[in-house]
Amino acid sequence: MLQFTLKRFALAALILVVAVTIMFLMIRAVPGDPVSIMLGPRATPELKARLIAEMALDQSIPKQLLLYFGGLLRGDLGVDVFSGREVTTIVFEQLPHTLKLIFSAITWSAILGIALGCFAAAHPNTWIDRVAATVSVSFIAAPAFVVALLSLLIFAVQLQWFPAIGVGEGFWDTAWHLVLPSLAIGLSWVGYIARLVRASMLEVMGESHIRTARAFGLSERRIIGIYALRIAILPVVTVIGVGMGFLLSSAVFTEIVFARPGLGKLVIDSITTRNYPIVMGAVLVSTGLFVISTALADLINALLDPRARTNA
């Protein structure tokens, strides 16, 4: 298990290095002189020269990349071009808001999706199954930003049940502010997870060991809830791990619609101003988040599946 964990995290680190490199090169491929855009009309040749030197833009691309990784190893992601504050400070200020949003969304949608999927699988091809299927598919079809806008209009503006903007303070207020954004990005996941769990459950329910469990008179609840679900959940864990990437991108929209601070808003704001160090920092952290969550999914799978533990 230890060896498996180490291997998995080595792989995660490698993915991160590749991702950062690609991002770094892509940013440099964006047309337009970043320094002029950043400085705007204020640009004077001296100012430009200083900025170029600060950001090492006069160096060759490989050199710049090396410098960046060098900084990265020291935990230094550079400074904000405008405010001069540390990028790490800015990014880690925003990160918790996004994390709360993503984890609340994934938690409620996973619980509901798994329950719905199991329920459908327990009554295959009945009206229950068909209702569950219709609900799931319409949830999947609902894009996050539409749900965000609609829920904002209905529950915040019309009914005024929930706050429309901001993140709130203190536990309950924060939770209260999370409801609508979390609903917006989690809803399609409920449907998606439910479909996945249903398919995976039905497959497992057809396996011989389930017949064995039945042959010993175990209750259907125990069979579905433990004997089948423990196996059917494995692909779902992987999908949720990979899904963190998608969740991050829907979080971008949602943060803008609900005017929530967070990584998404930070990235959009800094791309428009060509604030490279911030963009890189935010992207690095979100990629890291994605890489960590897939690695974590694999580790959870290994914990749940003794076969994966020994084969790895």
Next chain:
Amino acid sequence: MTEKLLEIDDLSVDYETARGDLKALRNITFDVNKSEIVGIVGESGCGKSTLISAILRLIAPNTRFRSGEVRFKGEDLLTASERKIRDLRGDDISIVFQDPMQTHNPVISIGQQMVDIQHRSKANKAEKRATAAKMLGAVGIPDPEARLSQFPHEFSGGMRQRIAIAMALMSEPDLLIADEPTTALDATLEVQIIERLKDLQRDFGCAILFISHHLGVIAELCDRVVVMYAGAVVESGTVREIFHHPKHPYTRRLIECDPGHIKERARVLPTIPGEVPDLANLPTGCIFRDRCDQAFERCAEVPPLTRLSDGQNAACWLNHAEEPA
């Protein structure tokens, strides 16, 4: 008078398939008495597994019962409530399924699975684990306490089969059904398992319904034999009668090809010329007619399973020779 434990009476089962109804079992009739070991023998695909899964209604979703009864201690299981059936499962009747590699839950430890199946017992968890370890020891798994925390994939096929037998015997059932429990094993292990089953039968006094496509094993273990061919019983009787005086040409061919010694086994079942009929599209007349070298005019009609001498039944017109057609 022997006491009847299980009576299979005129059981017919179809599988609904895209090609139409596959007539997997047709008018199956035989009994298992208390503490008796009955063997079912027949080529692959003749419906042995279908038969045993029908007994406890552990059936595939496309299974359809067409006729007959399966009575256990006099009560029909096919019409019994789901509740009643569940009470019997793993308590009065236990099953060892065919494929030992697929029979256990891959992500739950063997110990946990063995504790879970004792759900009817009032004992605490430690006592249940102790019972489980004792059972594993009884089927010859070395160091049973330590192995309880292991997972199925950490055991060999032979061990998994023995674990399945241990699990089935844990509740001291009245009837143990074992579906080809030795097919996946090598010959030495097979002998061991057979010996173990005999011991266990003696110790617990349970009846055993033992399915195999290997006659030698049946001869070694069983009191009576049911010979199946293409979804029907073609002959049944005591081991002695069937092996010494087979009354059906199919049984005769089986015995010719497989001399009935457990140690010099034919790994694959005797090859008899011709093909097994398509169960979705049954031929008329005797089911064995295409492959029977003694077929005659009368075989165009289906021969009934008829009681011949004491306890022996056969479905072949050759045994009716003196009667008028």
